[in-house]
Amino acid sequence: MKITEQYLYNPKNIDKNSNFAMWMAFPGTYSFSMSSLGYLWMYKTIDSQTDVNIERICLDTEKTRYNISEVKLFGFSFSFDTDFLTIFSMLEKYNLPLKAAEREKFPLIFAGGPVVTANPEPYKDFFDFFIIGDGEDINIQAVKICKENQGKPKKNILKLLSEIEGIYVPEFSKNVQKLTKKLDECIYTPILSENAFFKNTFIIEMARGCFNRCGFCLASYLNLPLRCTPYNELIQTIDFGLNHTNKIALLGAQISAHPQFHDVCKYIYDKIQNDEKIEMSLSSLRVDAVTPDVIKTLAAAGQKNSTLAIEAGSERLRKVINKNLSEEQIFNAVKIARENGLKGLKFYGMIGLPTETQEDLQAIIELAKKIKKENKGFDISFGFSSFVPKPHTPFQWCGRENTKSLENKSAFLKKELHKIGITCHVSSIKWDYWQAVLSRGDSSLSDFIVETYKLGGKLGSFKAAAKKYNINTDYFAYENLSYENELPWDFIQVQPGKEFLIKENQRLLTAT
Numbered sequence: 001m002k003i004t005e006q007y008l009y010n011p012k013n014i015d016k017n018s019n020f021a022m023w024m025a026f027p028g029t030y031s032f033s034m035s036s037l038g039y040l041w042m043y044k045t046i047d048s049q050t051d052v053n054i055e056r057i058c059l060d061t062e063k064t065r066y067n068i069s070e071v072k073l074f075g076f077s078f079s080f081d082t083d084f085l086t087i088f089s090m091l092e093k094y095n096l097p098l099k100a101a102e103r104e105k106f107p108l109i110f111a112g113g114p115v116v117t118a119n120p121e122p123y124k125d126f127f128d129f130f131i132i133g134d135g136e137d138i139n140i141q142a143v144k145i146c147k148e149n150q151g152k153p154k155k156n157i158l159k160l161l162s163e164i165e166g167i168y169v170p171e172f173s174k175n176v177q178k179l180t181k182k183l184d185e186c187i188y189t190p191i192l193s194e195n196a197f198f199k200n201t202f203i204i205e206m207a208r209g210c211f212n213r214c215g216f217c218l219a220s221y222l223n224l225p226l227r228c229t230p231y232n233e234l235i236q237t238i239d240f241g242l243n244h245t246n247k248i249a250l251l252g253a254q255i256s257a258h259p260q261f262h263d264v265c266k267y268i269y270d271k272i273q274n275d276e277k278i279e280m281s282l283s284s285l286r287v288d289a290v291t292p293d294v295i296k297t298l299a300a301a302g303q304k305n306s307t308l309a310i311e312a313g314s315e316r317l318r319k320v321i322n323k324n325l326s327e328e329q330i331f332n333a334v335k336i337a338r339e340n341g342l343k344g345l346k347f348y349g350m351i352g353l354p355t356e357t358q359e360d361l362q363a364i365i366e367l368a369k370k371i372k373k374e375n376k377g378f379d380i381s382f383g384f385s386s387f388v389p390k391p392h393t394p395f396q397w398c399g400r401e402n403t404k405s406l407e408n409k410s411a412f413l414k415k416e417l418h419k420i421g422i423t424c425h426v427s428s429i430k431w432d433y434w435q436a437v438l439s440r441g442d443s444s445l446s447d448f449i450v451e452t453y454k455l456g457g458k459l460g461s462f463k464a465a466a467k468k469y470n471i472n473t474d475y476f477a478y479e480n481l482s483y484e485n486e487l488p489w490d491f492i493q494v495q496p497g498k499e500f501l502i503k504e505n506q507r508l509l510t511a512t
């Protein structure tokens, strides 16, 4: 494959005098790596601010500039629970033992990203250290320590790393503070690629976190408080990006929470009206942020459809999860979307949320029927995943509903929505189960994780590995945990803290 890349910063020339080489790895193919803002920004930060020779490595990388024997530091981005499968295959490709204790020689291997920030315990045997939280600044410190102390025993370097806030070294650390970065600079795609999954798309981070604090939402709770990129920075960065491509994407768990979200949309809309050919997409849109101006901008920027996350069909259940949307707001959003140029909407929801009953599912069908009836010719579809309890959220104690029952719910929704001519997709309930096991897992899962990988990483592999190591995976997925129990991830200090989460759990589960 011929790779075409365009650097939007001055990449450092290879320093021939430096003997410190580092790999920054993405556990997926090249095309996905080039659409991962976090991964690319991390690479750029280290490349432009340190005197190390850094190289990007992906699952399908064939040739590398450095040989593994020259690499002193090997970092992985870890964003999805099952990324360990790809990470292991990349370690084996370079003949590295999976467990840190078996790796006597360099490189030091570390991971960062939301999965290991929330709960690194299932993976603690595999990495020498973890970056907990926003890694932009701490990565540079970690790299410097490793470079300045190269030649010393691994243990000594790890001890030094463990003294830095935000770094978790399983061998030495006790409590670890999650890092929270101030968003005073605008983070954007530093390298455009023709071969990226989102080809030549300039992604701009508008906001990090979300103040809505839905009870299940890791993206919100792991990133409190909400931080917004200053408006002037955003505008300058948009202009900078548009000098290189006409495709831009605004990113954030809830970008409409940005106080100048509407001004940014207007800025782009005016450019399009002045004959600039801009294609723009948004990562997500809250129902209450759907206004005629926003939709007109999306439509003018080439977007035909958008996704609205309503999470649950009934107002009662939306209250329980802290997503306080009225039915009227939903109908109004659809009307605005239809009247201002979109061709369709996809609604996103979850099944198996705590306290959910058959009435809540029926409410989804009723809602869908009404939307369909009032919006003839407008393309409506639904997508669902099943609830997975996530650490550091108010629902971290809530066990997941059993697989059989969720599969029945999934079949019910598909059948009933199909009857009224609405397409419906539901994520794999069985995969979501394993996600829950890993999400609330602890270090006892270590051998099970390795075995799952060795057996091929398919659904059956998880089951067989659990059997071999006699792991009661139902405990991690289904059990309603008690407030008194110490949880595997309690040692990661994340604001607003456990006491707040307990109160919020009680408040939400009794909401009517």
Ligand code: SF4
Residues within 6 Å of the ligand: 210, 211, 212, 213, 214, 217, 219, 220, 253, 254, 286, 309, 323
């Ligand atoms: S609105 Fe979306 S991003 Fe914000 S807390 Fe709820 S689910 Fe998470």
